[in-house]
Each structure stands twice: as structure tokens, then as C-alpha cells.
Amino acid sequence: MTDDASSALLTDRYELTMLQGALHSGAANRRTVFEMFARRLPENRGYGVVAGTGRFLDALERFRFDSAALDYLADAGGLDDTTLSWLADYRFSGDVWGYGEGECYFPGSPILVVEGTFAESVLLETVALSIFNHDSAIASAASRMSLAAGGRPMIEMGSRRTHEMSAVAAARAAYLTGFSSTSNLEAGRRFGVPTAGTSAHSFVLVHDTEREAFEAQLRALGGDTTLLVDTYDVEEAVRTAVELGGSGLGGVRVDSGDLSSAAFRVRRQLDELGAPKSRVIVTGDLDEHAIQALAVAPVDGYGVGTALVTGSGAPTASLVYKLVARSARGTHELEPVAKRSVGKPSKGGRKWASRRLDASGAAAAEFVHEKEPQEEPRLRPLLRRLVAGGEVVGREPIDEARERHSRSIAELPETVHRMHRAEPVIPTRFEQPDPA
């Protein structure tokens, strides 16, 4: 929960045993480039969304082996003194480039590029992947929900369906793709995401009658509050709500049944009772498809829980972190490297990326270059400098990521709105395809 604790043990053990091996062979000090990318998008997705950059930069600054970590490692055994003292002095001193947070990505997009010695760069693999795989999975799902909602306000409310700390990151990821608010208070405190929420069924049930519960809520939270109307009988609850709240009642929430029919019925009833400005909020097992199906219903806002925090069928983004180049013994020149494992090939070499735009300014292709691309009209470079010589230089307010996401989506072809059986909406072109 504290923001300044060490992140160094959020790491797979083999990063440290590899370090020990590389210290023995001398490969520890070789210059290397690691690249993070997705071999493919989850099924039926047209694009992915980069998220986690801000959290990764924080984790990088907190990646220090403090005495608690070193004591544990010494006790656990397997690491020699050379390795342990190397860890005690660890500070990443290299360079990192990455896609701007909120940017859309496609198969093969080099969304993070880490350049440094092998030893210092390999250690970051686990925590970098954990953060980007989680946050990008949530943002990728959330972005589609935001598109489906077509501008209607969305509340993220999935905290209870995921690990308590994932919940905080999920709220952040949802916000940067366009959600208006979250139920999660720690996301409010830590990241400044607006928070929302009024009451649950237990609040109605703990009172002797629904009327008493509504009275208490209106008195405690003011007339603009949203009353939950489906604990017993929706029609009766709406009648009571307007009787008590009057025409200034903020709104009502329906959390069960067929949400489309319910929205029409409740809207009509509110209008007839003289509360045409009271909002109809719907919640309950919503995902991008259910939201899209509700587009014609008179809904003023959606609350999304389970589907959001579980990535709507794709709970991880399948990003990998691969060594793509290193210097050979006795040189400082980078050489491309790539494994040849069956079904999991990778393309060697340091890469750059840009989005190619057509004459109208719409995205036409993702270009992956072997050299830094020249300035060109209709070519938008995608890699930003995040870390220079170990210093974080790419930190930005979350609202910048939110705006970048909005621009990135607006630039993509219209097929981005396709929710079913989607394929990558633009192709990825490698400047000189690697034969591997």
C-alpha cells in the first residue's frame, strides 16, 4: 500500500541466477537491448492499448535491494557473495524508450525498449512484464467498453472481483481509456482518479423498510444521489424514490434483470412522475457487448465490474520481454540475436516504430524500423524517451495518457468500433523482415 517500498523482489528467481551465471562468464557487462512486444493480440481484438508506463517508472525507481530483500536472498541460498554484493549496489543506469502510455499497439509493436548491460536489464524483466501485461490487458478491454458506451459516463467498479492491488491499477487503466470514475478509493488517493458510488442492497436491507433507507440516503448524501431501486420491486421503489427525492433526484440504479427493458420502463416512469432529469444508471455483468446492446436504451451511465478487471476474456496481454541485440565478446557493437524455438520465434535487432498516416490523417500501418526513422510527413514516431542514463525523464500526468489514448483511437480506421470477430485494424510492416 505504501508507494515507496522496494519492488526488487517482485521478480522471478531465475533473473538472479542468470545474473550470477553472467557475472561468472563476464556476459553481465555486455551491452544489450531488450524489447517488449506482443506476438499477437487476443482473439477478436482490433488493437491493444499500452498501459502501465507510469507505474513501471515508479517501480523502476523503487527497484533497490534493501536489507530485508538481501537478508531473505542470503537465507534462501543459491546466490554467492559476489552476486549479493552486486545486488546491494544495484541501480539501473541504462536507457528506456517506450510507446506513450495510452497509445494503441499491434502485433510486433516494440512498446518498450530497454538498453543497458545484460545484468541491469535482465533484472527488470519480471516487474516490467507484470505491470504492462496487467495494465495493458485492462486498458485494452476498457477502451472497447468506452467505445461501445459512445460517450455515456462509465464507472469502474470491479475492485471486489480482483486482487486488492490489481484493483487500484485497473481503476487507473480504465480511467486512461475514458472511464469517468472508479469505485476504488485508493485509486483516487494514489492516482487522482475521480471516485463514485452511493449504496448497495445491504443498505436497503439493513433498514426496516426501503422508504427508511431512501430517506436516510437522501438526508446523508443530498438530493443529487443515486438510489438503488431493485432490492424488492423496481416500480414501487422508483415511486418511493421520486416521492422522497422530488424532481431533483439525482438518479436511480438498476443492477439486475434485463437491463434494456428495465431502463425503458424506469425512464418512462421517472418521466411520468415528473423527474425527467433524474438519471438511469445500469450495472450488473456488463461487458463491451452488453454495453453496445444498450446503445438504444435510455441509459445515462454504466457501471462495469467483473468484465473490466478480468480484461473481458483476455486477463493478460501476452507481452514478452526478449533480448534482441547484444555486443559480442570484446566489442561494443550491438548484434541482433533471436531464438529459434518452435512456434515462438522473435525478430532480432534494436527497433524503432512509427505510425504511417494516409492523406486524411488516418492511421494506415504500423512501421517497425531497423534504424531511427527520418522526419517525414505522415509518419508519426511512436517511441518516447522514458529513462536516460538511469534517470526517469518520461513521467507525465495521467491525463496526458488519457488524451493520447483518445487521439490514438480517433486516428485509427473506423473498424476500430468492431466488437465481434475483429482483426488488427492496421497491419504491422517490418522494414526489413528478419528471415528468422
Added chain:
Amino acid sequence: MTDDASSALLTDRYELTMLQGALHSGAANRRTVFEMFARRLPENRGYGVVAGTGRFLDALERFRFDSAALDYLADAGGLDDTTLSWLADYRFSGDVWGYGEGECYFPGSPILVVEGTFAESVLLETVALSIFNHDSAIASAASRMSLAAGGRPMIEMGSRRTHEMSAVAAARAAYLTGFSSTSNLEAGRRFGVPTAGTSAHSFVLVHDTEREAFEAQLRALGGDTTLLVDTYDVEEAVRTAVELGGSGLGGVRVDSGDLSSAAFRVRRQLDELGAPKSRVIVTGDLDEHAIQALAVAPVDGYGVGTALVTGSGAPTASLVYKLVARSARGTHELEPVAKRSVGKPSKGGRKWASRRLDASGAAAAEFVHEKEPQEEPRLRPLLRRLVAGGEVVGREPIDEARERHSRSIAELPETVHRMHRAEPVIPTRFEQPDPA
């Protein structure tokens, strides 16, 4: 990362607005019972596994609104001074019962029962659900993988595919269902889970040759280490591995291709090269079905990543936390309460649970009682006291949960081994079904 930070803001905003409403109406001090249960199991599952109890008890003790939390809440607005000072003094003073951690559960099993005032109990909803929904989802998937592995060692290695803190909890949940170890170092430090792992493809690639990499690893980690043999050509790599490591080589790992064929080929080659004791470890997109399919292959251990940390298709356990009883105005007697929302009914009333055993000692049914059950042969009570008058009394070492899980599985009918199209392996019987 620190273990003692406040958990109080890992909470949905509406828990606090409900508190404010209940302080206004006086319902805050009513005696209440909240119950956690699952309406159903994920599709094709025969049982669920309770996990998160130990982490929940820790979170409960850390559930204090410290000055950082209170400052944030005051700034965020919406809560009045009465509510804020109530929060400043918050300490849960009630009682909690729960299924033992590691116990199997079924639809309707009351796995957690919280008794206290409405105000103090409702506040725990979000963090309790976050912890149990995550940890139980992972444990439920992991348990099936352990069954499928039939006693062969399993390494949990999914950290990179989930949020960095979920990873720590997932390693713990996997361990309690029978996994032997984890890649996650923080799970080792915090929960004492044994850690494992040796090297990745980047370690081979950073060296000029695979041979140099193997030499370095053997020198740095000793002859009992496991060498990764699928970076280039598996057959050549195995030959080099035994040439360098000799008959005492710990093992080799294959992470790609058809793992069954690969295991047979590599086993034969190791035997022919005079290393019959070297282990064959397989990793790469394994889930319970893939593990089951490898039962006949000569495999000495499995590493499981993505499928484990994403709950193998069920990333959340769908547990809910519902008010089931409360005292009415002016009384201290508990009355059952239940909402009538379409499709989401709940059964009112405080409940107890026991597992009914047949003459052979095998589980025959899950009984949910309205009163504490009498001592009886063949009736195993399931609720343990976890918190008494606000004090945690049910803390236990993780190995107790691990042993409980093993006993609980052994007691279930043989259908527990069914991986496809499973249904709850024992029925849940309510002593007096609630008409709602």
C-alpha cells in the same frame, strides 16, 4: 510491498457513503450478519477451493484509517465530519467464522460469516471480496492442475502474466493446493513458499555460444542445475548439456514445440547419453488439460504460468458478500433478510455448514444449517472461528492450509478428477430451504 501499511482505502466508495447514511438513520449500530458465498461454480468445475483467509486476517488487522487516508477522504468531499471521525476510530470489534483455508467449497457454502454492527461489517466488504475472489480463483485452478499432475512436482511461474502483487498472492494460493515451488521471490520472503528457477533464453543468447552459456551456468549454479535446451536445436543442446554436465546433470527444460514428443525424445537421448537421472522439465502454455495429456510422457516436473495466474479461464471466483440477517429497530434479535432482485436471489439467515460423510468416510453432501449442528458421526463441521471480539484467533501456518486441502480433496468422490464438463461433485443441501 510492506506488510504493515493500511488496507482501509482498498475499498469501494459506496461502503463509506452507506456508512454515512446509516449513521444518519441509526442503522449503523444494528447487529448484522454478512455471509460470503458463491451462487455457482465456474463452468465445468466440480469444486472450488477457499483461499485468502490468512491474507484477509492480515488485511483486517491493517484496516485502519490513518492520516493519509483521512486527509484524502476529507479532500475528496462527500463525507461529513461525523463520518470522518467515526472512521478515524474504526476498529472491527465483531466476530468472524470461515471455512478453513484450503477447504473445498460448493455453490451456497457460507465460506465466511461476519457478525458485528452494520457499520463495522459493511466496510470490510470490498477488501474481503478482493482477497477471497482472487486467491480462491487461483487456488481452484491450481488444485485441478495439481490433481492432473498426479504428484509430479509443479513450479508456479506466472508472475509476469499478472499484476505484480497478484503474483505474490497467486504463488501462495498455488502452494497451498500442492504446487512445490514458485518463481516469485517476494512470495518466498513473505509467505515462505520455496522458490525455484535457473535461466531463460536471454541467458543463452547473451553469450557467444550456447556452450559458453551452459558452462557459465554449471559453474555458477552447480551441476544439479536445469539447463534450458530449446533456444536453438534441442538435440544438439542436450548433447552439449550432458557433455558439460555429465551424468550428474540436474535436468533440462523444454519450453516450446509439442511437449509430449519432446519429452520422449529428450528422455531417450538423456538415457542414451548416460544421464538417466537427469530430469526433464516442461513449461510453456500448460494448463490442467495439457498437464493431464502429458501424464504418459516421461516428464519429471511442470512449470505453469499464464493459466495458473489467470485462473485457467475463471480469473475470479464470483464470491459475493451479502447481508443475511440484522436486528430490527429497538431489538437485538437477528431477523433473516434477503433481496428479491431478478436472477440474483439470496437466502436470508445466519448459517452453519458441515460436510456429510458416507460410511466409507467419503464426502456425500454439503449441508447448510440454520442452527449450529449437533455433534454427530459422519458430519464434519466446516466453520472455524477466525476473529473473536475483534481479535484475530484463527491465524495458522500456510502448511496447515496445504494439508487441509490435501485431506479435503482426498475425502471427495472420485469424480473430483474429472477435468472436462465437471459438475459440483457433491450436492449442497439447505436444511430448510428459504422460499425466496
